[in-house]
Amino acid sequence: MTTSRRPFVVGLGGTLRANSSTERALRYCLAAVEKQGGRTRLFAAEDLDLPMYAPHELERTPRALKLVTTLREADAVVVGSPGYHGAISGLVKNALDYIEDLREDPRVYLDNTPWGCISCAYGWQAAVGTLTQLRSIGHALRAWPTPLGVAINSADPIWAPSGELADTEQARSVATQLELLASQVLAFAQTARETS
Numbered sequence: 246m247t248t249s250r251r252p253f254v255v256g257l258g259g260t261l262r263a264n265s266s267t268e269r270a271l272r273y274c275l276a277a278v279e280k281q282g283g284r285t286r287l288f289a290a291e292d293l294d295l296p297m298y299a300p301h302e303l304e305r306t307p308r309a310l311k312l313v314t315t316l317r318e319a320d321a322v323v324v325g326s327p328g329y330h331g332a333i334s335g336l337v338k339n340a341l342d343y344i345e346d347l348r349e350d351p352r353v354y355l356d357n358t359p360w361g362c363i364s365c366a367y368g369w370q371a372a373v374g375t376l377t378q379l380r381s382i383g384h385a386l387r388a389w390p391t392p393l394g395v396a397i398n399s400a401d402p403i404w405a406p407s408g409e410l411a412d413t414e415q416a417r418s419v420a421t422q423l424e425l426l427a428s429q430v431l432a433f434a435q436t437a438r439e440t441s
């Protein structure tokens with residue numbers, strides 16, 4: 246595949262915490278995208294530390310502009326959020342609110358764009374609830390949430406101290422799911438390209 250034909254997948258999410266498990270999961274998924282032939286760009290940590298989105302403000306910081314202009318080029322998006330008090334974190338939601346700047350684009354918001362979702366929380370209730378919210382946000386942005394979303398229970402032994410996936414059954418299951426998520430966003434991106 247030539248570079249221009251390789252689907253471009255933008256990852257967005259994580260937390261401001263060093264060793265964010267959400268960021269690790271996103272990185273693992275994007276690495277799987279690259280292995281399967283895609284190109285990627287991750288927005289995590291301070292990339293997402295943006296002023297509160299203000300629709301009436303026309304000024305954008307360089308970081309915010311970089312996020313919006315990169316999302317404009319995306320063939321697919323993978324978003325990852327921790328569950329904070331049962332919901333998507335403010336950091337991730339605020340970054341996603343900047344997609345409002347794409348409302349008057351030829352491709353309105355993320356119309357017809359695959360949308361992969363990953364959530365991490367210290368229990369299934371918040372993990373699954375947050376995943377559902379991420380998928381709903383994708384629908385609102387006219388994107389296509391993939392059939393598989395990945396909810397990760399941070400109470401399980403998923404990550405080794407090195408930052409790699411641990412040698413556990415739960416970690417292997419998470420790896421399989423993140424690889425499948427990568428396959429699904431790439432397959433949807435191919436279909437979207439063929440039908441647009």
Ligand SMILES: Cc1cc2nc3c(=O)[nH]c(=O)nc-3n(C[C@H](O)[C@H](O)[C@H](O)COP(=O)(O)O)c2cc1C
Nearest residue numbers: 260265266267327328329330331366367368371399
């Ligand atoms: C402010 C805050 C609120 C949280 N609320 C919940 C919650 O409601 N339910 C839950 O299961 N975990 C909750 N957690 C735990 C995080 O979801 C969990 O540790 C997650 O893995 C953090 O992501 P990170 O490793 O990327 O920083 C909370 C953590 C913080 C810091």
